[in-house]
Amino acid sequence: MRRFVLSLGLLPSLLPAVALAQSEPLPADPNAAPTYEGRAAPPTASGRKLEGVTLTPGLEVFAQYAYRRTETQDAGGADSSEWFHEFDVPRIHLSLTAETDQVMGRVLFEAVRSAEDGALVGVSGDSLVARVREGYGGYRGISWLEVNAGLVPTLTLAELEGTWMLRAIGAPPQEEAGLLSPADIGGSARVLLPGSGPEEDSSHGWIGVAAYNGEGYTNRELNRGKNFELAASIHPISVGIMRALEVFAGYTKGSTGTGLSRSDRATGALLWQGTFLRAGAGFTYAWGLADSGAARSWMVDGFANLKPWRGLIAALRASSWRRSTKSDDSVLSLTGAVGWEFAPAQQTFLAVTRSLPSDEAQTALPDSDYLEARAVVRVAF
Amino acid sequence: MPLGSRLRRWCARSVACLPLLAGACGSSPAHSQREAEIASVMARADQSLIENRPRLVAGKYARMSTGVYDYYRGSVPVFEHDWREASQGIARSDFALAAPLVLSTSDAHPENFGLLLGSDGRLALEPNDFDGADLVPYLWDLRRLAVGMLIGAQQSNPTDADARAAVRARQDDVVRAVARGYLDGIRAQARQRQRTRITDGLANPILVDLFRRGNKDLASRDELDQLTELEASGRRRLLRGPPDSSDPQEVLADLPRWAYDALPAVLSEYRLGRLIDPPSADALQLLDAARLFGKGVASWPRLKILLLLRGDTDAPDDDLILELKELGDAGVSGWRPPGVYFNDVQERIRMTTWRLWSRKDAEPLWGTASYFGFPVQLRRESEAQKTLRTDRFEDAEGTPEAIIGLARILGGLLAELHATPSDVSAAPAKAIAGRIGTRDEAFIDEQLQVALAYADQVTRDLTDFRRALADLGLDLGLPQRPGAPRAKPDLEALLGAPPSPPNPVAP
Numbered sequence: 073m074r075r076f077v078l079s080l081g082l083l084p085s086l087l088p089a090v091a092l093a094q095s096e097p098l099p100a101d102p103n104a105a106p107t108y109e110g111r112a113a114p115p116t117a118s119g120r121k122l123e124g125v126t127l128t129p130g131l132e133v134f135a136q137y138a139y140r141r142t143e144t145q146d147a148g149g150a151d152s153s154e155w156f157h158e159f160d161v162p163r164i165h166l167s168l169t170a171e172t173d174q175v176m177g178r179v180l181f182e183a184v185r186s187a188e189d190g191a192l193v194g195v196s197g198d199s200l201v202a203r204v205r206e207g208y209g210g211y212r213g214i215s216w217l218e219v220n221a222g223l224v225p226t227l228t229l230a231e232l233e234g235t236w237m238l239r240a241i242g243a244p245p246q247e248e249a250g251l252l253s254p255a256d257i258g259g260s261a262r263v264l265l266p267g268s269g270p271e272e273d274s275s276h277g278w279i280g281v282a283a284y285n286g287e288g289y290t291n292r293e294l295n296r297g298k299n300f301e302l303a304a305s306i307h308p309i310s311v312g313i314m315r316a317l318e319v320f321a322g323y324t325k326g327s328t329g330t331g332l333s334r335s336d337r338a339t340g341a342l343l344w345q346g347t348f349l350r351a352g353a354g355f356t357y358a359w360g361l362a363d364s365g366a367a368r369s370w371m372v373d374g375f376a377n378l379k380p381w382r383g384l385i386a387a388l389r390a391s392s393w394r395r396s397t398k399s400d401d402s403v404l405s406l407t408g409a410v411g412w413e414f415a416p417a418q419q420t421f422l423a424v425t426r427s428l429p430s431d432e433a434q435t436a437l438p439d440s441d442y443l444e445a446r447a448v449v450r451v452a453f
Numbered sequence: 454m455p456l457g458s459r460l461r462r463w464c465a466r467s468v469a470c471l472p473l474l475a476g477a478c479g480s481s482p483a484h485s486q487r488e489a490e491i492a493s494v495m496a497r498a499d500q501s502l503i504e505n506r507p508r509l510v511a512g513k514y515a516r517m518s519t520g521v522y523d524y525y526r527g528s529v530p531v532f533e534h535d536w537r538e539a540s541q542g543i544a545r546s547d548f549a550l551a552a553p554l555v556l557s558t559s560d561a562h563p564e565n566f567g568l569l570l571g572s573d574g575r576l577a578l579e580p581n582d583f584d585g586a587d588l589v590p591y592l593w594d595l596r597r598l599a600v601g602m603l604i605g606a607q608q609s610n611p612t613d614a615d616a617r618a619a620v621r622a623r624q625d626d627v628v629r630a631v632a633r634g635y636l637d638g639i640r641a642q643a644r645q646r647q648r649t650r651i652t653d654g655l656a657n658p659i660l661v662d663l664f665r666r667g668n669k670d671l672a673s674r675d676e677l678d679q680l681t682e683l684e685a686s687g688r689r690r691l692l693r694g695p696p697d698s699s700d701p702q703e704v705l706a707d708l709p710r711w712a713y714d715a716l717p718a719v720l721s722e723y724r725l726g727r728l729i730d731p732p733s734a735d736a737l738q739l740l741d742a743a744r745l746f747g748k749g750v751a752s753w754p755r756l757k758i759l760l761l762l763r764g765d766t767d768a769p770d771d772d773l774i775l776e777l778k779e780l781g782d783a784g785v786s787g788w789r790p791p792g793v794y795f796n797d798v799q800e801r802i803r804m805t806t807w808r809l810w811s812r813k814d815a816e817p818l819w820g821t822a823s824y825f826g827f828p829v830q831l832r833r834e835s836e837a838q839k840t841l842r843t844d845r846f847e848d849a850e851g852t853p854e855a856i857i858g859l860a861r862i863l864g865g866l867l868a869e870l871h872a873t874p875s876d877v878s879a880a881p882a883k884a885i886a887g888r889i890g891t892r893d894e895a896f897i898d899e900q901l902q903v904a905l906a907y908a909d910q911v912t913r914d915l916t917d918f919r920r921a922l923a924d925l926g927l928d929l930g931l932p933q934r935p936g937a938p939r940a941k942p943d944l945e946a947l948l949g950a951p952p953s954p955p956n957p958v959a960p
Contacts, residue, residue, distance in 0.1 A: 142552065154552050154877065191782045192798045193828070293932060294496065329493020330930035331483045331921065362538050363493040365486040395538070399545075435549035436537050438590055438788050 130167035130180075132452040134240045136160050143441040163239070165205070174213040180206035205289060206255055216266065221259035223289055227280045227303035228322035228339050229254045235318070235343045235352050238377050238387050240450040241409045241423045245373050245391035246356050251337060252324075253288030256299070269311030277305040277318065286326045286335065299326030299335075316346040320354075333365035341373075351376040361395070368397040383413035385421070401432040403440055411448075421448040484920050491531055491914060492921040496929040498530035498784065502754045503931045505940040509746075509754035511927035511954040512702065516750055518922060518957035522564075522604050522843050524915045526750040529560055529585065531914065533785050535907075536593065543907050546592055548896055550888045553878030554588035555871040556808055559785045560751075561594045562601030563863060567840035568667045572730060572814040576667045576837060578651040578660065579815050580870065583830070584752055586805035587783040588794060591871050591885050598867055599631045599904040602860045604911060605843030610851040620846075623853040625901055630857045632900040634864025636893060642872035642882035649869060650811035655862060658855040659846070663839055671837035676774055679836065680705070681741075681761060689769040691743040691761050702747035702952055705759065709946045713742055715825065716760060719777070723822040723831050727803050729814045732773075738763040740772065746951040755779040756827065756948060759834060774834040775818065779827045794876055798828035808873045825947065919960035927954065 106113075139157040164183035170176065182205040187194030195201050208222030229252045232244050246252040260282035267274030285292075286299035303322035307315050320341040328335040341354030353374040361367040375389040387409040395401040404427070411421035422445075429440040483489035495514075496503065503510045517527040535541040558565055558580045565582040606627045610616035620627075641647070654661030670676070680696050681689050695704050716739055724731045741761040748757060756779035764771035780798050795801040799821035807813045818833040846856055872882035889896050921929060940948065 187782075192795060192801060193782050294493070295930065295932070329489065330496040330925060330932075331489025331492035333486065333489045333493050363497070363534065364490050364538055366490075367538065399542075431549070432545055434551055435546055435590075435592070436544040438549075438551035438554070441551060 124172055126171045128169040128171070130165070130169065130453060132163060132165040132450070134161060134163040134448055134450050136162060136240075136446050136448040138444060138446045140442050140444040142439055143443070161200070164200070166202075167206070171212070174211065176210045176212055178206055178208060178210070179204065203290075216264045218262040218264065219259070220261075223255055223257050224260050224282070224284075225255050226253060226284070227260060227262075227282055227301050228252055228320075228324070228337070231303070231305055231320055231322075231343075232339075232341060232352070232354065232373075235345050235350055236375055236377060236389075237350055238385075238409070238411075238421075240419065240448045241387055241411075241421055242389055242407050242425065245389075245393065245405060246339070246371060249371060249393050250362060251356055251358050251369070251371060252339075253290075255289040256284035256286065257289065257293070258282060258284035258298070260301075265306075267307075267310030267315070269315065271311070271315075274310045274315065275307065276310045277307045279304045284326075286328060294330050295327055295332045297327035297332050299324055301325075313346070316344050316349075318343040318345055328360070329363045331363070331365075333363050334360035335365075336360060348379045349376065351378075370394050370397065379413075385409075385411035385413060385419065387411070387421075387423075395433060395436075399432055400430050401436070402430045403433050403437070404428040417451055417453055419450045421450070422446070423448060483924055485917060487914065488917040488921050488924070490534075491528075491917050492925055492929045494531050494534045495528070495918075495921075496931050499754075499929075500931060503928050505944065506754050506948050507928055508951055508954065509948065512747065512951060513750065513753035514922055514927055514929070515954045515957045516702075516753060518915070518919050520608065521912055521915050522601075522608055523750050524918055525601060525604055525911050526560075526562060526564065527753075528911075528914070528918070529751060529784055532597070535910075541907060541910055543596060543903060544592070545903070546899060548889050548892075548899065549592060550590065550885060553875075553881045553884055554788055555591045555594065555878075555881050555885075556805055556873045556875045557586065557589045557594045557870065558583055558805070558809070559585035559587050559589050559594070559783055561598040561867055561870075563598065563605055563841050563843060563859070564601070565840075566863060566866070568663060568838050569810070569816040569819075570671065570833065570835060570837055571812065572817040575652050576664060576671060577811060577815060578663075578866070579810050581816075581838070581840060583802050583805050583809075584778075584780060585783040585785060586801060586809070587785060588788065588875065588877060589785055590788065591881070593785070594867060594871065595631070595635055595864075595900065596903060596907070598863060599628050599900050600907050600911065601843075602627050602631050602856070602863065603904050603908045605846055606856050606860075607908065607912075608843065609846035609856065611844070611847065613847065613851070616847070616851055620851065620853050620856060623857065625905075626853070626857050627860045628901045628904045629897050630860035631864040631904075632897040633893075634861035634866075635868045636864075636889065636896060638865035638868025639871065639882050639886050639889070642868055643880075643886035646872050646874075646880075646882065647869075648811045648873075649866075650815075651862075651866070657858040657862060658852070659841070659850045659859045660862065662845070662850050663841060667837045667839045670839070671835070674770070675836035676834055677770075677772065680759065680774060680834070681772070683769060687769060688740070689761060689772050690741045691759055691774075693743060700747070702955065704746045704952050705743040706746065706949050708742055708744050708758065708949070712825075712947050716742055716758075716777075719822045719824050719829065719831075720760070720762075723820045726799075726820055726822060728817065728820045729807075730817050732818070733765075736763060736765050736773065744949045745776070746949070752778065755781070756824075756829075760831075773818075775831045776834040777824065778830050778832075779824075780821075780830050781828075799823070802830055808875065809870050916960050919958055922957045923960055927957065 137159050141155045165180060167180040169178040181202045183200045183202055185198055186201045187198045204223060206223055206225060208220045208224045210220040229244060229247055233239060247254055260280060262278045262280035264278050265276035267276055280303045282301040284299045287294055301324045306319045309315055320343055322339045324337040326335045336359040337356060339354060339356045341352050343352040356371045358369040361369045371391060371393045373391040378386045389407040391405045393403045407423060407425040409421050409423035411419050413419045425444045427440055427442050429437060434441050483492060499510055513527060517524045536544045565580060566578060567581040568576040569579045569581060570576055603624060606620050606624050609620045654664045681691050683689055691705055693705050695701050720737045724737055740763055743759050745757040745759050758777040760775045760777060762773040764773045795804060802821050806819055816832060820831050822829055
């Protein structure tokens with residue numbers, strides 16, 4: 073006790089020494105982070121001045137008019153189809169990316185309807201509301217390594233969609249079917265393989281690993297299980313025109329729901345990432361589907377995005393989704409489109425999609441037999 | 454340290470870490486994939502309710518665990534999952550019709566039919582639960598009814614094994630009767646639409662008993678005796694506590710003052726809304742209100758309040774009781790784009806009740822309003838408005854003939870409901886009858902096979918559901934966010950403190 077009282081008594085004599093040490097002049101570096109000496113730091117600021125940081129805003133909007141004719145089965149003389157048409161904005165994305173030579177961060181907001189299809193309870197009716205699609209920080213201090221953590225894009229779907237490059241015409245069928253999610257909360261790391269060509273970005277591809285919650289970016293975590301994704305994008309030839317050729321493989325070991333239902337995915341694809349032609353053919357196998365751990369499902373998918381002349385774009389996409397391997401339950405989807413790129417920031421498309429379910433799938437999904445025509449305008453900056 | 458030793462140690466550590474990695478990948482606490490599937494589907498469907506009112510959801514799950522029929526009533530999300538994912542074959546059919554969808558209560562099991570007191574003072578058999586009413590494929594409804602009747606028959610005569618065996622021996626005929634009643638009904642409706650008002654038992658023992666008990670309680674206003682008491686001042690008030698001591702889960706409790714004070718505005722909106730023949734404002738003068746717990750199965754966690762109203766005079770004998778119930782989205786909506794056929798939940802209820810009943814004023818006090826932002830439904834609380842109960846399938850009401858007869862009547866009534874014109878079809882009965890054509894036996898056999906298989910599945914599912922409750926708890930394993938309040942204090946006060954849920958039945 074006496075020792076404690078003595079220590080307290082010595083404290084005032086120590087304070088001037090501490091103050092002297094604190095008042096040493098700091099080197100004048102305009103890019104140095106403020107120390108907030110003698111005051112509280114702002115609660116949410118990064119603590120770094122903007123010098124040396126590259127900020128890149130992004131904006132992407134799809135506006136479309138869609139006419140959908142839903143085919144019906146033979147109804148004994150009754151109407152054999154129903155139709156609906158509407159103006160829509162299927163995508164509104166607003167992003168901001170901040171980068172230094174070592175660190176980066178990105179947020180991406182998207183607009184979605186506040187109530188799911190058919191629901192009546194939404195926000196202010198069924199308003200378009202903003203939600204976070206991506207929000208992560210990344211380390212870029214090593215040229216061959218990318219590390220991200222937060223609400224990150226998943227590895228497989230980003231590669232498939234990034235090859236297709238025509239989201240305005242249609243999302244990857246693996247995403248539409250609920251087989252893969254474009255983003256999830258967790259972390260990912262990619263090792264960039266060096267290339268042998270003279271081009272600065274010559275590369276043999278990348279190998280990536282990731283861990284996520286597993287419920288996708290639209291849901292909170294529902295179980296203790298985490299999803300692990302392993303993916304590799306290999307460009308066998310990293311020089312010349314053949315560097316467009318890519319062999320892709322991805323595998324996700326995962327679970328979903330509070331019951332930890334199995335939700336594993338394996339995807340393989342042969343892709344061509346050229347300037348005038350971007351194409352691919354892929355196969356996805358699913359162990360477990362929509363909370364049914366015992367379900368088995370697969371999808372084959374092929375697409376081509378061709379720029380044959382000036383701004384002209386022609387595209388074709390086909391997918392066949394076998395919803396259950398135990399029965400004849402499948403949906404075939406075909407999309408054809410032509411478009412014109414007025415400027416890199418603006419494209420316009422006319423697209424037609426035909427969705428053809430098997431009898432069994434149509435019974436379970438009465439709205440899956442349809443013909444849809446769309447006029448789409450895309451702007452992206 | 455030699456390289457070999459280091460390598461061996463590294464390998465040993467790596468092997469020791471494997472269980473941790475496996476744990477991170479997630480090993481299901483469920484005993485079977487179906488158990489995990491049921492848990493995930495139900496938790497996903499009830500997620501917001503589990504987070505905000507876990508005790509009420511626990512009461513629902515405990516109730517669902519008590520028997521096959523209660524499980525069937527509460528597990529519509531599993532039925533929908535099985536339908537859409539085609540994993541159980543419940544949607545498979547040679548007679549499917551993608552369009553038109555039909556107007557429906559969306560859950561046409563037999564206990565969603567019952568007596569309603571019309572404006573003419575007569576009781577009639579009508580659909581009486583519109584919580585999930587929407588547009589659905591006709592086979593969805595028919596199969597909900599067929600499986601429900603089959604389960605009711607299989608569980609009949611609980612205290613008489615011989616009688617139950619006799620019914621089970623003819624369970625195929627129960628499903629056949631549903632399908633035959635539907636088939637005959639839809640053909641008749643295709644020729645000429647006619648909505649029949651069933652105001653007596655049609656010589657069926659179950660319905661005769663239902664009408665007898667309903668008319669008896671109608672005359673005696675039995676609900677006033679069961680739910681209220683007369684004070685010394687001669688003024689009536691609602692009871693507090695369990696009105697029926699044999700059911701401790703059904704409890705009436707006080708409302709917070711501010712919640713009580715908001716009710717006159719609800720009544721005003723309800724009255725001036727879309728009632729066919731609204732009662733006078735004086736008749737709706739609020740005398741008392743109490744929170745009601747422990748009623749229903751699927752709607753167990755929903756906010757329910759009983760309102761005691763003045764009635765036509767100041768005399769306590771004509772006091773009126775309304776039940777206010779919180780509504781949500783129809784769980785089965787969104788079958789086809791655009792998927793939305795009503796402006797809001799209240800309109801969904803109004804339009805489906807008016808159209809599906811035999812007359813718009815089949816229950817003239819059935820209306821809608823809003824209460825603290827919740828869409829709510831108000832309806833008369835009357836002992837006369839009895840619901841069909843499958844647990845009454847016993848004695849004279851539990852013979853094979855009685856149950857088969859009821860199955861046929863309900864099948865026919867369902868066909869009449871499906872013939873209702875809607876915004877998506879002027880004559881759905883013609884489309885359905887055309888689709889079935891003249892293949893009567895094939896149609897009936899198909900419904901029989903599907904109903905038998907799915908009823909067996911429901912029976913197995915009950916065991917898996919009980920296991921899920923035992924393995925994952927009454928929140929079905931939905932992780933709690935540390936430190937996060939489960940509901941805001943005002944919502945918690947409004948929802949009140951329900952009785953402790955009973956332990957669920959063990960698997």
